[in-house]
Amino acid sequence: MDMFLYVDVESFVHRLDPRTKLLLMFLSFAVGVMFNNILILTAALALVVAYGALGRSLSNLKRIRVVLVMITLFSLVIWSIARPSGNRFLVFSVDGVLYGLMIAVKTNLMIVAGMIFLSTTKIEEIAQGLVKLKIPYRAAFAFSTAIRLVPMIVATSYTIIQAQKSRGLDLDSGNLIEKIRKYVPLMIPTLISVIRGTNIFSMALESKGFGYSDDRSNLLEIRMGGKDYAMMTAGLLILAAAVVLKVDHSIYDAWASIFPWGDFA
Amino acid sequence: MKDVFSMWKKTKMVVLVALCAGLYAALLIPFKGFVLIPGITEFRPASALPVVMGLLFGPAGAWGSAIGNLIGDFFGSLGIGSLFGFVGNFMFAYVPYKLWINFGKSSEGIGEPDLKSGKKILAYVVVSILGAAACALPIAWGLDLLGMVPFAALGSIITLNNSIPSILLGIPIMLILYPRIKKWDLLWTDIMDEDEIPVAGRLSRIGATVMTVSVLGGMIGGFLAAFGVGQGLLYSGFGAGGDVGSLGVTLVAGVGTAGLIVSSFIQTMPKKSS
């Protein structure tokens, strides 16, 4: 299934422990959240993209480009109309365009960081990482099973759409409320045929010893190595630098003054 | 909230979490393109599911809704918002089922959610709207706090976007699903041990009241605080120089969110039969 973002190649980032990659993702989120300055955010985005290149995962940018472009356009348009201050060109305010751009970079930064994590980490590694982070096994199991089920359910719902279309269901006509109502013949069979499986599913699980004991072994082995500690240290250093930048006004102002119109702190 | 953790002991509940999450994610993904706020939310007919799953499968529906939303985010919108989305979507399913236990004036509650009377349908509409708002509250609070999206805009968009499918699609689905699920012994009340199912009672009633007040207070108070700093509802919320991340919104909506979570722990448990 090529529904998922995972890119099956070898790379430095692929070989990192899932916990390391999870931490790096959250660090990117943190830096994104901390600043409202186009320059700083762009620099952070550049770092994230470089990390993505190291993980040979940038091919996925193409797959989520619609999302990225939409975020950018939406932010630009809505904020440039909405921001009241400053000079206007027609209905657009210059200040608003820059503010929109800043929000776009901020949001895209996080989306790209999330994409890199998913492109370089297998589902089973994520689940395994969660277990190592003391998330109970059963929750991690439910999570990874749900992911496995998604393509199956999508395929089932696709068949159901075809079956109902063959019987004359026309999803394109009618007003909004009628359209929403037309989802009933699609959703009911999907829900019923999936939920019907609960019993068999649980029976098959228990029949394979699920819950036999709390002590479980694991075929997959994930282990923190030197490169994990190196990457985590690098990430934390960057965060520390960001905190200094945030707290120390003199440094921050020096940065902000390079392009004062792009700063909204 | 105890049921939320003790349910993991039951294999069937674990499976229901996985199935609910899979269903929710599978129905979310095709609509990732119908974006309402890029990177944050989109038009979601799948929003009909959490309330239904909550009422049918209780805590398993809540976990399923939370995990399903997270998986949905894996398809191009994983970001900081996913954290708040996890909590919000958990509440989207959890609040309706919690409120249903002790809905109405009677100390017995209102009975099973088969929607077979006008009163029950009304109750369903009420808990759906509260669930929708309970989903919107932590998300809007969180993203406003981080300065990303204004509270009033996001809160109102999510609440509306969640309640419409929950009501329009949710009612017919519930009417058809409930009797079948009951027949197959898959209602959460049939799966869990009796002494682990919260029942109607004084504590449950207090919990429900605190929960309702928190959701409404956090949401409406949050709106008022947001208007105070110049925000507006829906898309107009992006305009008017609204100050994102203002103290008032952060406080009021934050208290609401906290109250929502605290109230989840207040419930009546049946007396141990042994």
Add this chain to the structure above:
Amino acid sequence: MSGTKSIEVKGLSFTYKGEGAVRAVDSLDLDVERGEFIVIMGPSGAGKSTLANSLNGLIPGFIRGKYEGSVLVNGKEARSTPVNRMASEIGLVFQDFEAQLFSTNVNLEIAFGPENFAVDRAEIAARIEKILRTIKLEGFEGRQPATLSGGQKQRLAIGSVLATYPGIICMDEPTTDLDPVGKLGIFNIAKELHEDSEFTLIIIEHETEEALNADRLVIMKEGRIVAQGKPADVLRDVAFTDEVGIMSLQIPKLLSELGACGRDDLPMLPAEGAEFFARKGLFLDRERFREMLDRDEARERGYGDTIVAVDRLSHVYPNGNKAVDDISLVIREREFIAILGHNGSGKTTLVKHLNGLLSPSSGSVTICGKNTAEHSIFEIGKEIGYVFQNPDHQIFADTVFDEVAFSPKIRGCPAEEVSVRVQEALEAVDMAGYEEKDPFSLSKGERQRVAVASVLSARPRIIILDEPTTGLDYKEQKRMMELIKKLNDSGHTIIMITHTMWVVSEYAHRVAAIKDGKVMMDGRTRDVFAREKELYDSFLKTPHIVSLGNMLGGTVLSVEEMKYCTGGLE
């Protein structure tokens, strides 16, 4: 010698919660020796699955109800041992392979069981290697289960159960949802497992022919064992198998109905049958055979005009897979055509073009004179109805009436007209009187018939059926096919996808076999089934009676035909 017993069932009775006093299994006794291979057969509702689920304690541990008697597995009481602990004694494989796979790749799927038992990593790796060999999935280690074929998934499900090294395995209709290649894969594994003299194997099956390989055949009906013994001995009693409602072997059925042979000497297989014919001076009566060919021709003269025209159709999926490759096919009104082929052969892609669900990449499809590329599915749907394989993929309404009324309602019929059509459609599928019933609580066979009715209510001239008999027992299959035959007799053109060869031989007028997106064979059923070798090479096994006919020099399609054509009887 109780040490040699794998399973001892004593006085087992079970009543499901909410089923009143109906015992799904009723005072049942069954002993299984270590190393034995037994096959259990019986109509649906006989209690086979209930028995299977009792073996590892799913009943009564997981499924509630009233339980009496005892089940010992390797000396362990199944009732009081937790199901997950039983997993190291007995493995259970279910029909629905999708619901048995949980992991994101093949290796992890096999590792799942041993992991639960905290088997150490090196040992699990060793087991995986061994099991991949047994289930013939070497080279698939890292594959996601979702990307496997049905047969491979079921093999993986078996492997995942074998990984905890149980001494017994019980498979509950493992091949029902598989195509012929997939079925063969499972039977081969079963054979291999049986070679281990310590390994006990229990299979619940519908395919009578496969039961012949077992050490013992057990027949169940209404919760009881009604016969057991050497498969050949049990199956020789044709009157009995007919009565129980499992498919009788065709050769003994023919000869015992002809009264040509005493019960104990009845040959079982086509080759033995042909040898018997030669020994007793029986032969295929040429003149009578000729009459049958004339009947075929007369029927063809009765066909109407071209109703479906597929012209040089190709279809390429977005991923580049060319599923249909330059197929041309003309179907005339009132024909009954069966489409054969494996999963992935392109037959479903082909058929989905007929009602406009898919559009040709090149070539054209014309239905009742309308080009599907120029008309919507909605319009084409007035002429051609499509019954999908799984009725649960379309049923959504509260009552049978609403379900069947969906199509005419959505097409704007007035209320009176809708009731007339629903009435007519339900009568056609023998379900008048079911209007107010809840479609979800009907049996699989009944749900399948509701699905047919809900297509009939649009009054299409052509009906496509995708595997209409899958998952039904023999009696239900027969009933479904008689119903389709009736629709055909009343003027509907029938296009049917199926894997069930006896259904094709007894009911279809014409067969098109699809392979790799091309039509490999297309012709009268009689002519195609004469090419037994070619069919066999594509894993399509002709029914025994057809093989016998072919050996005797004329392709007959049913026991009735063979009876009519047998010459040389006193």
